[in-house]
Amino acid sequence: EVERMYTDFYGLSFNPFDKQMIKEKDAFESEDFREMTARLEYLKEIRGIGVFTASPGMGKTFALRCFAKGLNPNLYQCAYLCLSTVSVQEFYRQLCEALGLESGFGKSQMFKSIQERLYYLYKEKKQPFICILDEAQYLNSNILRDLKMLMNQKYDSVNCFSLILCGEPYLNHILEKQVNEALRQRIVVHYNFHGLTDQEVSDYIRQKIRNAGGSSDIIDTAAISSVHSYSQGNPRLIDNVMTDAMTLGSQMDKKVIDAEVMLAAINNQALS
Numbered sequence: 001e002v003e004r005m006y007t008d009f010y011g012l013s014f015n016p017f018d019k020q021m022i023k024e025k026d027a028f029e030s031e032d033f034r035e036m037t038a039r040l041e042y043l044k045e046i047r048g049i050g051v052f053t054a055s056p057g058m059g060k061t062f063a064l065r066c067f068a069k070g071l072n073p074n075l076y077q078c079a080y081l082c083l084s085t086v087s088v089q090e091f092y093r094q095l096c097e098a099l100g101l102e103s104g105f106g107k108s109q110m111f112k113s114i115q116e117r118l119y120y121l122y123k124e125k126k127q128p129f130i131c132i133l134d135e136a137q138y139l140n141s142n143i144l145r146d147l148k149m150l151m152n153q154k155y156d157s158v159n160c161f162s163l164i165l166c167g168e169p170y171l172n173h174i175l176e177k178q179v180n181e182a183l184r185q186r187i188v189v190h191y192n193f194h195g196l197t198d199q200e201v202s203d204y205i206r207q208k209i210r211n212a213g214g215s216s217d218i219i220d221t222a223a224i225s226s227v228h229s230y231s232q233g234n235p236r237l238i239d240n241v242m243t244d245a246m247t248l249g250s251q252m253d254k255k256v257i258d259a260e261v262m263l264a265a266i267n268n269q270a271l272s
Contacts, residue, residue, distance in 0.1 A: 003015055005250055007212075009246075010246060011213070011214050016209050017239040019236075027063075031194070031200070032059065032194060032196075033066075036067075036191055037066070037067060039189040040064075043164065043188065044071075044162060047122075047128060048186055048188040049147075049162075049165065050162070050164045050188065050189040051165045051166075053167055053172055053192050054168070054192065058193040058234060058235065058236075061134060064132055064164070075127060077099075078130040078132065079095075079099070079130075079131055080132045081094055081131070081133050081134070082133075082134040082135055088146060091146075092111065092114070093110070095114055095131070096110050101114065101117055111149075111150070122160035122161065128160060129161040130164065132166065133164065133165050134167070135166070135168075136167040137167035137171040141180070145183075148183040151186055172192070195232060196233035196234075196238075197233065198228050201233060204235065204238065205219060223245070226259055230266045237269075241269050245262050248264050248265055
């Protein structure tokens with residue numbers, strides 16, 4: 001009900017800052033988004049390991065979603081696993097299921113089946129596997145060790161699948177440990193998100209408002225610059241504070257969201 005009130009008030013067909021409403025085709029192409037996408041495209045061709053890190057809310061999972069959606073299913077098989085804290089056995093089970101394999105066996109049998117299937121997809125089917133592991137900072141060291149072993153194919157002469165490790169910046173510290181040296185040497189692309197720049201924050205807000213059929217004049221420049229200093233370029237924080245600002249702005253009967261409305265929204269966020 002509240003949402004209807006502010007969307008009508010600002011002439012929007014939906015809340016542009018609701019992540020459930022965002023379509024891949026309307027993605028805001030920030031520098032981070034472009035850099036990650038370019039590296040994913042490269043990784044898709046050469047296979048091997050890619051590592052992408054960002055603080056929560058920076059948009060890496062959305063960039064992954066856009067990449068996965070754009071893959072040709074005749075040329076690649078792709079699986080997305082979000083693995084918070086799982087045992088090695090459970091990891092193998094999930095990977096077997098993603099590859100369409102029986103998963104009721106012991107670890108060594110599953111490992112063998114997975115390796116064979118990965119090689120078959122690459123060599124015979126010409127549909128190399130792309131495995132995306134999100135929240136990879138929670139993977140235990142045994143899983144990381146086994147990932148390196150899965151990469152060993154035909155006496156280490158060929159990379160037959162792509163492994164994408166995504167996580168919070170802490171993932172970089174884990175990979176720097178001596179015990180993960182062999183895995184780290186296989187990383188072919190690495191990217192850390194920087195967040196939206198001042199200009200991108202402004203473009204991001206205005207593009208989202210236009211996507212929902214609104215006029216970008218419903219927010220003024222002073223309000224936008226306070227969003228930047230509050231959010232530090234984090235898209236999730238921008239979305240949250242903008243939703244609040246539209247709610248408060250409509251209640252205050254302000255046709256233009258100004259610095260006063262934005263300050264109230266920022267204070268509101270600090271309390272929630």
